[in-house]
Amino acid sequence: MKTLRAALAIAAKDLRIEWRTKTALLTSTVFAALVFLIFVFSRDTGTLSLRELAPSVLWVTLALAVLTALNRAFLLERENGALEAILLAPVSRSAIFWGKWLANLGFVLIIEGVAFPLWILFFAVELRPILLLVALLALLAAIGFTAVGTVFSAMTVRTRFAELLLPVMLLPFMIPPLFFASQGTVRLFEGRPVADAVQWLKLLTLYDIAFLVIATMLFPKVMDE
């Protein structure tokens, strides 16, 4: 299908360019590591153990890292007016959304892939099978964050205070998925049965579906002129 091919081409192009320069990737990953350090050094060492802090830290850090990663997608298109070439092509605007979203998702997953082991290391997290479920939560949260983030970054990239505006607009939208994901993680850490955590997985999935659908419908409006 033409739309799919175009979307995959856009995603592949984004990831190829990022791989070549690695700038945003390195910055976001280092950023995640630094946020971990801030948590470690700013806590009250007497009352808060690293283990207790671990679940919340993971989600705060991921949310912040996603914010830094999202600007990349449309900023890249501004050089030489490249986005116009995509808009000129007989490709639906939704294809642009899917391509950018896939690229953003891939990007965030790479960051999560690096941040996750660091988190395990820094916060003395026990290696247990439930970590796989936490990874699944991370994937689902990434889907939701990037769905909304792709639409918003397409808007903010054309404004004056993009770096400040995007977080202000996006963070309220990140609170529900953040809450669901972190509650799921806490349950898993407390040793509760997996079935408890599944409820949170379902809520995350519901959020993802709802916002992917609405984002696909609204994104073309952002591209209009």
Next chain:
Amino acid sequence: MPDAESPVIVAKGLERRFGALVALCGVDLSVGAGELVLVVGPNGAGKSTLMRILAGLATPTKGRVRVGGMDLHADPEARGAIGFLSHQTLVYDDLTARENLRFAAALHGLDGVEARVQQALDAVGLSHRSDVRAGTFSRGMSQRLAIARATLHGPPVLLLDEPFTGLDSPGADALRQRLVVEREGGRVLVCVTHEPAEVWDIATRVVVLRGGRIALDAPRPADLAAFRATYASMLVT
């Protein structure tokens, strides 16, 4: 030869408002195969707005554009008939020339990508630099890559918005030569420029846009100097 009986691109009753500002009003334009229309006008006359609407990038407030019988703004497929060249290159600096063209081919859903890309690179004389980052190109080379990108999908209509910006003399000559080739191949060309001399000799028609309206639409006169005088007087009235 200009084919007035079956124009390829037809714009009717184009109007474009930005709030209270009227950028275009009552613009009708029909261009047929083998024509090269030169569009001139003072700053703010609406030239870029017109081009963007003809390219399908912007939507008119009123009016319609039909390309090859298809409504440009209603039917996304119709955009495949348009090639657009502006002063920006629309390419990615971090990709090679070849990769940029491959991407364009994927966007247009083209088959036989490798062969077409190679052919396009050969046609603009970039085959020797095809696997180097486009960011290293000179302005002239970048514009050649832009031409390759704009024509890769073989569009019958080529729209050019100030394409000579920043080109040196050899670069401008090369572009002109390419435009002649396209025109003689039966393409429709519409070129906006602030300096008519750039395409005067190869243009077949002149359109003057002023205050969002077409003030003149006639076959290209032989004498540029006389035209400049007419044009200057038009701007004063």
Next chain:
Amino acid sequence: MIPDLQAAERTITRGRILTLFSLLLLAGIYVMAFKFTPPEAMQGLAFKILYVHAPSAWAAESAFVLVGVTGILYFWLKDPRLDIFAEASAEVGMVFGTVILTTGPIWGRTIWGAYWAWDPRLTFTLLLYLIFAGYFALRSAVRDPAERARFSAVLGIMGMLLVPFIHLTVFLFNSQHPTPVLMAPQKSPLPWVLLRPLLMSLVVFTLLYFGFVTTRYGIGLRRAALEGSDA
């Protein structure tokens, strides 16, 4: 299209009349609430702030949903006045939100000795408030009126979809950490004598909302008419 100045002025006048009328009704209700309604068993006099809180929350949330609905209408009808209305509704929503966020802590201090607790209504209002703030931040950053209308509509619609998730989040959060519930009445259904002023104030707050929005909408129309632009 350029809004007609006279129509704008008429709208403002109508809005002002409605607002004044609603405020008078409101005064009447509060007289009733203070003089003629007995104090609630557990919370005493401070309970009466419910008559401001609950309706304000209703108005703020409705204002928000209307921003989303006008966004959808804008994409369908493309009428720039819908954007002017959306902006008016968002501002009024923020006003009601401010009422909750200022009176809430005052009440909390009186009842529980704490200015803030993460109770459902305060938390929800705070999040709604932040979304409104994002809405205005976006509007202030976009210069072209048509682009601003489009972007605002997108954000409004997505915000509207977010509301149920926020309700869910706040509810689940609260059931994890039951807070001193500041604003709910006693567990059993309210007796009619306490409920009546609440219902009446809900109706009047709705009227007040429309009064404010109509006035503000009229002002927006007038500004557009004077500037000679769409928004």
